[in-house]
Amino acid sequence: MSKDKNYRVGFVGAGYISEFHASAVKRVPNARIVGVTDLVTSRAEALAARLRLPKVFPSMETMIEEGVDVIHILTPPETHAELTIAALKSGCHVLVEKPLAMDAREVDCISDAAAASHKSVCVNHSLLYDGFVSKALGIVRSGALGIPLTFDYFRSSEYPPYRGGLLPVHYRKGGYPFLDQGVHAVYLAESFLGPIEEANAYYGTHGGDANLLFDEWRVSAKCRGGTANIQISWNVRPLQSWFVVQGTEGVLRANLFAMWVTHARRLPLPKAPARALQAVSEGLSICAQVPANVIRFAAKKINQYDGLHSLVAAFYRALQSGTEMPVTAEQARSTVYWTNRVSQEADGAKMKFQTQFQCTGSAKILVTGATGLIGRHLVQRLLQKGERIRIFVRRPPTAQFMNDTNIEIFHGDLGDPAAVDGAVAGTEIVYHVGATMIGNAHDHQRGTVCGTQNIVDSLLRHHVQRLVYISSLSCLHLAAAEPGAVVTEDWPLEPFPTKRGAYSQAKIEAEKIVRDAVRDRGLRAVLLRPGRVFGPGTMLVTPEVAQRVGNVYFILGDGTRELPLVFVEDVVNAIELAAEKGKFDGSVFHIVDRTHITQNQLVRDYILENSNGAKVLHQPVVILYGLALCLEVLSKVLKHSAPLSIYRLKSALARVQFDCSRAEKEIGWQPCVGIASGLQETMAAERANSSNRILERVHAS
DSSP, rough: OOOOSSSEEEEEOOTTTHHHHHHHHHHHHTTEEEEOOOOOOOHHHHHHHHTSSSSSSSHHHHHHHOOEEEEEEEGGGGGGHHHHHHHHHHOOOEESSSSSSSSSSHHHHHHHHHHTTTTTTTEEOOGGEEEEEHHHHHHHHHHTTTSSSEEEEEEEEOOOOOSSSSOOOHHHSTTHIIIIHHHHHHHHHHHHEEEOEEEEEEEEOSSSTTTOOOOOEEEEEEEEEEEEEEEEEESSOOOEEEEEEEEEEEEEEEEEETTEEEEEOOSSSSSHHHHHHHHHHHHHHHHHHHHHHHHHTTTTTTTTTTTHHHHHHHHHHHHHHTTOSSOTTTTTHHHHHHHHHHHHHHHHHHHHHHHHHHHSSSOSEEESTSSSSSHHHHHHHHHHHOOOEEEEEEOOOOHHHOOOOOOOEEEOOOOOOHHHHHHHTTEEEEOOOOOSSSSSSSHHHIIIIIIIHHHHHHHHHHHHEEEEOOOGGGGGGGOOOOOTTEETTTOOOOOOOGSOOOHHHHHHHHHHHHHHHHHHHHOOOOOEEEEEEETTTTTTTOOOTOEETTTTEEEESSSSOOEEEEEHHHHHHHHHHHHHHOSSSSSSEEEEOSSSOOOHHHHHHHHHTOOOOOOEEEOHHHHHHHHHHHHHHHHHTSOOSSSSOOOHHHTTTTOOOEOHHHHHTTTTTOOHHHHOOOOOOOOHHHHHOOOOOOOHHHOOO
């Protein structure tokens, strides 16, 4: 490539894919990135800092004024056409991310703008330039498969973690996942079998990510040369990316993640030996290709997003030579049509789904976390008192709540400030029960930390006068407690949150958000720290109590450690009393039943009630501490956080008593149901559920 033509390059959009475009452009000798712009300035600044880009611009217009020859459009799909046309009219060549546009009319407008400005447009159909896809296309076009008849494509995917803030584009519309990933399958299907003539789509919900409504996709298409089946999943693990092309003379398989392509030919042999020989041949081919390609990847002869790198290089070569673009706007027309037809169906389906939820409400009470154990019982108690309430949920609640005219249901993620603000506006009291209970660190950051910040900000913005916040005993510095220590509400908070688990870290930070807002911003709140809450529908014997293996319960230690239990209805009583009698001055109350019950007692009672004849064994604590030590050493070597540490164990296994006298004196709380009756009710519900499951299996069989 000669160096007499140099291209000044600007990026519009600083999302995930921009990093790979930057990497690809930096490999082009006569192209130089001058800067980036994004609607979210902080995102552009972060990208520029990370990749050492020269400048962040406030807009595409100001970037072009600086003197730019080429624009990479890396924004959400609905903006592609408008930005591409504007860049063309400003005298820039454009490389635009897939899909090129939202409909054929926009494709025509882009083509007209390119012709009028005498500038070029290329669409990033990157898989067409992937080395393994290119190899597969070469085999098919050589006639080695005879007449190709079918194309089957499977891709499983995942989106970057959502830690809270502005809701990512992939969550906003029902059809975005297909716009994002299905587009690759569409243009590949047409590359192997010719234009699509008819397509039928299915999109469903498995629910792995509550914010992604449609996470399972199936599309059956009739192409000019055969039939195509497209499957895309956000749930299948391990992640997959492969396709199969079947023809009259052979079958081709390509695995893009494992980096191999095989071609099984029709052999002039009897069926049995032909099948065996084909299987052996394919296996040997895979065994040869995979290690060789792993070495090439390690040597950086194969890049992550290798097709993108190859297409970007081809784009700049075409600009320099004045030849046709690697993927023209006209070539992308059919892909645009079919991709958007499928995705727009899903957009409509999501809009219909959202009509069952509220955008505004009249109820003055809001409960977050309303589908959890505490939230569910709190909602039922409020309904029994004749209250009209709002609930904020990530997933649709039970039919009981959906059909109750006294419940206004707001749907969204606590990490999304806009969704939270809509639910809070117009209320007078908020019961913030919602928090992430399980998941990765980013899940806790989004649901617990960012969610609490959003709740607090909205309360202050809308002048809501009362917040009842449900915190946790895990916020306390229990590792410092001596055996038998009495822990009051004045006990120090955890000074080393990063040494604790993700749940504890998040709850510590969230409680600090509330208390700081009370002190510095005038928030009116009362905080409750319940113990280990149990009730119908919960597991009584958790790993904290004992670990069940078959018919044996392994209790950690001698089993004499007392558990800070409290029945869910007693927690709800405390919440009601705090709302009625609390001063909302940042007061904190511990909510733990005064009845003392040890691990041994709980496991014994559980076994007796269930009559399962299980055995109980005690596991020395020193074994777990030894394991924790080994994991800490290994984590330092691998430079990863340890899943278990000595400090976490010391905090979790602290032998302390929790003093709840403040709750008794100031709000009048005492357990009404108590542990004994609560355990009976919980175990009775568990037996009933077990019987129901057995009956269901019998009926099913």
